[in-house]
Amino acid sequence: MFTSTVSNVVTRKGVVLPSEGLEPRWYAAYTSANHEKRVAEQLTVRSVEHFLPLYRSVRRWKDRRVELDMPLFPGYVFVRMAIRDRLQVLKIPGVATIVGFNGQPSALPDAEVEGLKKGLACGVRAEPYLFLTVGRRVRVKAGPLEGLEGIVIRRKNRLRLIISLDLIHRAAAVEVEATDLELLGRARASGE
Numbered sequence: 001m002f003t004s005t006v007s008n009v010v011t012r013k014g015v016v017l018p019s020e021g022l023e024p025r026w027y028a029a030y031t032s033a034n035h036e037k038r039v040a041e042q043l044t045v046r047s048v049e050h051f052l053p054l055y056r057s058v059r060r061w062k063d064r065r066v067e068l069d070m071p072l073f074p075g076y077v078f079v080r081m082a083i084r085d086r087l088q089v090l091k092i093p094g095v096a097t098i099v100g101f102n103g104q105p106s107a108l109p110d111a112e113v114e115g116l117k118k119g120l121a122c123g124v125r126a127e128p129y130l131f132l133t134v135g136r137r138v139r140v141k142a143g144p145l146e147g148l149e150g151i152v153i154r155r156k157n158r159l160r161l162i163i164s165l166d167l168i169h170r171a172a173a174v175e176v177e178a179t180d181l182e183l184l185g186r187a188r189a190s191g192e
Contacts, residue, residue: 022082023082024080024082025080025081025082025083025107025108025110026051026079026108026109027080027081027083027089027099027100027105028076028078029050029077029078029089029097029098030076030096030097030098030099030168031094031095031096033075035093035094036052036071036076038093038094039052039077039092039094040052042092042093042094043089043092046092048081048088049081050079050080051077051078051080051113051116051117052071052077052078053072053116053126054069054070054072054120055069055125055126055128056069056070057069057070057127072127073128073168073172076168077095083105086098106167108167111147111148112163112165115146115147115148116148118144119144119148119174121144122144124145124175125174128170128171128172129160129172130171131164131169135153135162136151136152136183137149137150137151137185138152138161138181138184139181140161140176140181141181141182142179142180143180145161145174145176148163149163153173159178159181161174161176
């Protein structure tokens with residue numbers, strides 16, 4: 001017999017391999033427009049680990065100013081699950097799909113999501129930013145975002161790290177101190 005499944009382990013010609021889909025990983029759930037918070041509420045109700053990064057935005061109307069918590073990555077909620085449990089997430093109203101390629105969900109690097117969670121929990125200010133692929137690549141060597149990599153830019157005399165999530169083609173800008181950064185390779189463009 002070529003393959004057989006025995007207690008969550010697949011054996012092939014005497015080689016024991018771990019079964020796919022058993023280990024929880026972070027995935028990006030693509031939502032309907034403006035449904036991120038409702039999807040996050042439903043994930044909480046269903047006890048599914050998730051992360052909806054928010055940022056504070058001031059909106060002005062004619063008669064007032066309002067501070068709102070807006071999704072940092074509009075249209076996405078990050079879900080930590082074993083891939084075999086994806087149907088539980090896909091059944092939630094407002095979830096369109098789990099982001100992936102060729103019909104297969106693609107996991108995000110755990111370090112990127114965990115680093116972003118840690119940084120936002122420590123009060124790092126973030127805001128949405130254009131998805132970039134050129135510029136000076138750096139790694140954060142100290143502070144709440146330690147280990148994250150991104151592109152550094154200068155805006156209003158402050159350094160900002162652009163953290164790009166390649167899988168969903170979205171990015172966020174966070175303020176950083178120059179002393180917390182180390183260069184990775186050479187600059188590909190002089191965007192500073």
